[in-house]
Amino acid sequence: MSIIESKYSGSVPDKRQIINQPRFSDRVFRFVVTSGGFTSLIILGLIALFLLLRGLPVFRDMGFGFVTGFEWNPGDPDNGVPTKFGIGAMLIGTMVVSLIGLFIAVPIAVGTALFLTYYAPEGIKKPLTIAVDLMAAIPSVIYGLWGFFVLMPYAVYWEKLIHKYLGFIPIFKMQAPVFERSPFIAGIVVGIMIIPIITAISREVFSQVPLDRIQAAYALGATKWTMIRSVVLPFGSSGVAGGAMLGLGRAMGETIAIYLVLNIYFAPNFQVLFSAGGNVASLIVSKFGEAGEYELRGLMAAGLVLFIVTLIVNFLSNAIVKRTSRTGK
């Protein structure tokens, strides 16, 4: 001890001061990263703010009628034609097309997810998963082209069959035999487009089903299907619901494919086989080109409504999926 002291006396460094504050460089780093993290908040806020500011006059003039009105008429003030903007028909059309899409996509997507999780031989699981992911990567303009030129002739034939045999059901009635560019066809195209997302989420939920419950079901003598019905589907149902909601959000915001396939018409139409329908997003595309200044404000207001509706749907779906994956029930 004393040797060391004598040897190093005079050159022992001062006790290092322990700082628990981050260094300057770290503070800069944290500041930059944190502000970068808030980009999404800023962008979402700016979207809402700008669309609201621009659309405000239309909201003020039309009042609640903007959401409930069925007429879109820029008007002609010189000849006494009043300006009327209402997206009620388009909102109804959006719901009709998205629901047809969901109606088609959910059973197929759940079936595919079950196949991928429980039926597929090991060798084709991976290529099939890639194929489904690839479906999500195909641009919507290509689905639109395909829907118009390839699907439409077949779909019209199916529509005629449905109309012939199920025509007594109100939604399959026709006011005139025009089958092309109907909400039904748009619904099929949208359904195909949202299959991959619903499949992906369902597959993820199904793969989380505890193995012991599956084995317990088999041990009790269940067949594969009774096992799926009594274990997998109850476990995964809310995850599937969340995936379906996410698909609904996508379907409601779909623009180009629907614009190419659907005949946009300003009247509420529940006859899904008849060539008239609407969609808020494709309304914006169809009117954008020739819109005057005030009509543009109307389109921005429509965009804001679409933005808010999809945000709500997405919020709900994320909440559902999150709850499922956390509690595992």
Added chain:
Amino acid sequence: MATVDFASVKPQKPWRLDRKQIVLNSGVFVLAIALTPILIDATPLNGKLGSAFIFVTLATVGNIVLAVVRNGIKTISNSIAASLIYLATALVLLPLASVLFTVIMRGKDAIRLNTLTQDMRFSQPDAPYTEGGALHAILGTFEIVLIASIICVPLGILTALYLTEIKGRFENLVRFLVQAMSGVPSIVAGLFIYTVLIVTLGAKYSAIAGSLALSILMLPTVARTSEEVLKLIPNDLREAGVALGATQWRTVAMVVVPAARSGILTAVILGVARVAGETAPLLLTILGNTSTQLNPFSGPVAALPLYTFSLMKTGLEVAVNRAWGGALILLTLVLILFISARLLSGKKR
């Protein structure tokens, strides 16, 4: 005492089909194929669709009957469910195959060498395929996507770093907002940029406006995928960095991010693939053009999805075929991105 020689016990697979069952199963399919034309004649159904319908029904019913005979009536729900699940998978693959097939078959006629070297400046949409091309659209797409990546990638990575490295007070809020952002309809992103840049600031339609709109759509993909990748980096690496006396900034920049390099690249590619085919936002921000426009700040630009869209809207036969050609180029581009993202993320595991 009898000992069991475990080495000699071969695992049995009682569920494996024996030869007789395989013959019976394929017999059902052969029978279905044979019966289809007979039933087509006997019923009002006809055409390719009718045959497919009858064949699928026959094969399904045959298989179900076979299963019931083999395993008893109690398993009928099992075999029906299995048939429906196989059918659902076929129904997913059918449109995918049809889309890929039609785009390739109809697009290849319109693709000539000049498609890649000329623009449509001097050509009408219905000019013969040997003149004019999609050069302007290809260059425009590359330009817009490149600028969008330059804008969006740093922001996306910062968001991911905030979620994984800083884990601040607002972690859950930010994660929620990123998810909410991934649901923003593409048309709304376009409308927003149009409102801000073109209406409020009085800028022209330009590549930069398109890039801004696309980066809004790209950000959530890049942020979420990067977050997933950064989460996979073991904490040991971060602790090792800090233990060696590095500041957090240095640990992240020199250890964590380099370790996640290929994953972050995958995230960027996925983001690019997500936006490369977007049409609606571009319609509102770059407008489209028939000649090559390389200055990102001045005037309307063309892009592949828009090229496809506007040619299809003309309704002229030749122009529509050109649109299929544009779709083929676009699809090839997206496929290349998709495959490279797969290869990158596959190599890492």
